[in-house]
Amino acid sequence: TVGQTITCKAAVAWEAGKELSIEDIEVLPPRAHEVRIQIYYTGVCHTDAYTLSGKDPEGAFPVVLGHEGAGIVESVGEGVTNVKPGDHVVALYTPECGECKFCKSGKTNLCGKIRATQGKGVMPDGTSRFKCKGKDLLHFMGTSTFSQYTVVADISVVAVQPEAPLDRTCLLGCGITTGYGAARVTAKVEEGSNIAVFGAGCVGLSVVQGAVINKAGKIIVVDVNPAKEEWAKKFGATDFVNPNDLKDQTIVEKLIEMTDGGCDYTFDCTGNVNVMRAALEACHKGWGESIVIGVAAAGQEISTRPFQLVTGRVWKGCAFGGIKGRSQMKDLVSDYMSGALKVDEFITHRKKLGEMNQAFEDMKAGDCIRAVVDM
Ligand code: NAD
Ligand code: AHE
Ligand code: ZN
Ligand code: ZN
Numbered sequence: 001t002v003g004q005t006i007t008c009k010a011a012v013a014w015e016a017g018k019e020l021s022i023e024d025i026e027v028l029p030p031r032a033h034e035v036r037i038q039i040y041y042t043g044v045c046h047t048d049a050y051t052l053s054g055k056d057p058e059g060a061f062p063v064v065l066g067h068e069g070a071g072i073v074e075s076v077g078e079g080v081t082n083v084k085p086g087d088h089v090v091a092l093y094t095p096e097c098g099e100c101k102f103c104k105s106g107k108t109n110l111c112g113k114i115r116a117t118q119g120k121g122v123m124p125d126g127t128s129r130f131k132c133k134g135k136d137l138l139h140f141m142g143t144s145t146f147s148q149y150t151v152v153a154d155i156s157v158v159a160v161q162p163e164a165p166l167d168r169t170c171l172l173g174c175g176i177t178t179g180y181g182a183a184r185v186t187a188k189v190e191e192g193s194n195i196a197v198f199g200a201g202c203v204g205l206s207v208v209q210g211a212v213i214n215k216a217g218k219i220i221v222v223d224v225n226p227a228k229e230e231w232a233k234k235f236g237a238t239d240f241v242n243p244n245d246l247k248d249q250t251i252v253e254k255l256i257e258m259t260d261g262g263c264d265y266t267f268d269c270t271g272n273v274n275v276m277r278a279a280l281e282a283c284h285k286g287w288g289e290s291i292v293i294g295v296a297a298a299g300q301e302i303s304t305r306p307f308q309l310v311t312g313r314v315w316k317g318c319a320f321g322g323i324k325g326r327s328q329m330k331d332l333v334s335d336y337m338s339g340a341l342k343v344d345e346f347i348t349h350r351k352k353l354g355e356m357n358q359a360f361e362d363m364k365a366g367d368c369i370r371a372v373v374d375m
Contacts, residue, residue: 181321
């Protein structure tokens with residue numbers, strides 16, 4: 001198949017707000033500095049549903065969604081040196097070129113090299129590698145993992161240990177890495193520090209995992225779903241608070257009381273802008289830092305009294321946890337293989353490609369942490 005167009009199945013989003021359709025699509029061969037990957041497994045993340053809903057200002061259709069995928073390299077274009085056919089890989093929606101201003105700054109994992117074309121849903125040369133029914137389909141987040149074969153830029157892929165099962169490593173493509181990185185790389189949670197995590201989904205529970213490894217003191221999980229208490233404790237949270245159970249206190253007052261003045265670090269893993277405000281205001285005066293991870297709908301804005309910042313609280317955020325995919329993914333896989341990083345526990349639902357819409361339904365139900373789709 002090297003150099004040839006491959007026909008395979010993919011879940012295509014023809015229009016915002018509509019179900020995905022399983023179609024036969026054509027996947028063109030990789031051009032220079034591109035890699036064609038056979039996707040074996042993909043997770044489904046809330047950001048896929050967000051874009052499908054039509055609320056993402058960058059959302060464009062028709063498109064092949066999906067950004068939490070793992071597979072095996074089928075072929076590579078001219079000039080590709082970082083991966084070769086047969087390599088087990090994870091797709092990276094946050095690429096790493098190593099040479100742009102961002103990559104060289106040492107201050108961020110964001111890479112600027114292909115961000116503009118990635119946001120427009122095309123490959124770096126401005127064109128698409130997907131066709132269906134005579135039409136071009138757009139790419140998504142530089143990954144498009146809801147297809148049996150996808151083409152990505154070489155800087156958007158990393159080879160990982162072949163011993164690691166692909167139905168687990170796919171989840172390192174977004175949710176788990178995002179939370180784990182937010183705690184360990186972005187916040188750099190210190191030993192004994194008190195933290196609060198708002199939202200105990202895949203992202204929030206992975207913040208908890210990172211905080212446990214960094215030996216945090218109190219790890220308080222806040223969630224409106226009472227069933228999340230058991231999940232939080234299983235991953236190492238020391239406390240659980242359901243804001244709906246509070247009588248004469250706000251969640252901010254409760255957290256300040258529990259931590260003798262406020263948290264050292266808080267994390268929004270809900271995407272709700274009111275929660276983001278509470279997370280900031282629950283931080284300790286003088287130094288508490290709040291990390292925004294959740295993705296809020298277009299048009300939503302955050303607010304607080306500037307006095308919160310004047311008095312030393314810090315508001316920041318991160319994408320992909322601040323992790324540099326090509327430099328650091330192998331270490332995450334090692335953490336998984338050594339048992340330090342839990343991954344298997346997150347998989348509550350499994351589906352086949354033909355059941356992709358059901359996987360979206362599963363994700364929206366309260367008992368789902370991650371649905372993994374066998375492509
Ligand atoms: P999830 O839906 O599985 O988990 C969210 C949790 O928040 C749920 O348990 C829900 O009960 C809880 N929740 C909802 N409203 C709440 C409230 N008002 N107070 C407390 N808890 C509340 O989602 P997830 O997959 O863990 O993703 C979390 C968010 O992170 C999403 O917005 C997603 O789009 C975003 N995300 C961002 C990045 C990034 O790089 N920045 C990466 C992955 C996901
Ligand atoms: N296009 C959206 C923003 C979506 C967003 O924030 N995406 C995160 C990853 S979420 C993964 O589940 C991200 O990587 N952001 C950094 C970037 O460069 O996109 C919008 O609202 O415009
Ligand atoms: Zn995601
Ligand atoms: Zn770069």
